[in-house]
Amino acid sequence: MDGSIMPTRMLLDIEDLTVRFVTREATVHAVNGVNLQVQAGEVLCILGESGSGKSVTLRALMRLLPAGRTRIEGRITLDGQDVLSLDRKRLQAMRGGLVSMIFQEPMTALDPVYTVGAQIIETVRQHRGGSQRDARARALELFELVKIPSPERRLDAYPHELSGGLRQRAMIAMALSCAPKLLLADEPTTALDATVQIQVLILLRRLQREMGMGTIFVTHDLGVASEIADRIAVMYAGRIVEEGPVADILNNPKHPYTQGLMASTVHAQDRQADIAAIPGSPPDLRRLPAGCSFRPRCAAALAACRERVPTPVFPAANHMARCFRVAAEMGEGA
């Protein structure tokens, strides 16, 4: 990414990541050339609608995608390790140790037949060994860290006995059990009530700061993104169409898609006015149109959009957009 200021120490560096799902009938182009960097201690929010490739990017990063049907290209460097070429043993040490993941639906991401304590203990012992008692002490510590009330008793509770918010806290405790350097959160608040959502967000933000974790937070909720992110990357049809510091993106979105997203929130309108919506629907990832994927829905499309995928331009330092219109406007301004 020429033009951006390269910080000295990158925790995560994704270069030109491509993920395709190959089946007999069709090839799904889920991720098409994604570049992402995350520094230690930074929160990057990936914003996008369903099917834009957010979750696939996270899963590619942890190599959780089914090996047989998935083609992954590009480079993922995490803490100096080349993730895509790790052997099984190193990979298992990486997962949960160096990087861990919080899932969207804590009810199904926790095993129903074991207590949450038993599951955390299992994870701790997986990575650190040690006795049952030490692992339990660590689990208790984690429960206190994520502010679960009466933690000692909650350790022996089954997932179905906890409320949604507590379940997600238990999930977070499990993810943090081995003090990862990078935390991946796949829509961790989507399944929660609005009030609980905010609590979990505050908790995550606090823990992230205290532990100095780099974090990738995937969401489709602009409000959530604005709360937690340092930087926002907007994803559309497997590409990052705009990326920059949170204030820049929210106050001064450049890409027509980001602008459309902002306009379609319930916030700024009149009571009577209809909510602005982006016309059309996301493209079929099996048959991506040539040129800019957003062009069919874009009100500001140019002739060039039909032919080529826009190259990144930088309307401001650290603010990237992939759009010919933005490039043209910059040209006029100069």
Add this chain to the structure above:
Amino acid sequence: MAHTLAVTTPTDLEPDVLPANVVRGYWQSVAYRLRHDPVTLFFGMVILLIILAAIFAPWIAPYDPYKESVIARLKPFGWRGHLIGTDELGRDLLTRIIYGGRISLFMGLAPVAVATVVGGALGILAGFGGRRVNTVIMRTMDVFYAFPSVLLAVAISGAMGGGIANGMIALSMVFTPALCRISETATAQVRNLDFIEAARASGAGTFTILRFHVLGNVLGPIFIYASSLVSVSILLASGLSFLGLGVKPPEPDWGLMLSTLRQSIYVNPWICAMPGAAIFITSICFNLVSDGIRAAMDVRM
């Protein structure tokens, strides 16, 4: 755009939903429901009595199970201290039935236990392994499935010759495919759930996932199904003995006793019915208890 963050502390909005007495384990709640199910409890006690009687047969049984008497053949209930009479060789029937429980119960439980371990393991392997592993295991099982179970048991023990050991192997082979299928289905249901991916994401290897998550979720259905097979196994074992493929005389076994006594059915029908009654009572007890356990384990709160 921005939410207002007026919430003070993260936890104070979340009610403490869990009263102290609710926290209890899955197995504890299963045990709780079993304790409050009089039918299951009663028949469980009967099974316990039958098992204890079989184990302590030498101390409980009033006579020697092998002692024959020419003058005391096929005597009715209560004849000279023989509570339920004597068999065709003048041996005390009650003693024979108590001793017979040893082999019959063993033949009921052992094949099911073997099949649970073997079939369960194969099923998990088939359910979790790739498509090729699945095909090899499940199609092999289908070959066994194609035969009616009685016929298969008769064919296998017929081919290998009679005797307790061969009978047990035959019955194990009869039950393995069914248990394999149950465990394969249960595993296939579990393998794509989120917590498997979550476990993988937290660094668990395939073996750990199998041992911890898959086994934990699959054991319940397997166990329930296996417990319902015990009574079938007792019946099949009796059937094998009846056909002369299981236990050899003079060894006491319920099926074998039924077989030899049937020739005397016109002389003293009540006596002839006794081994059958033992089989009936035992298998119905196992059936009802298995039903009760299933009901107690099924409830997901």
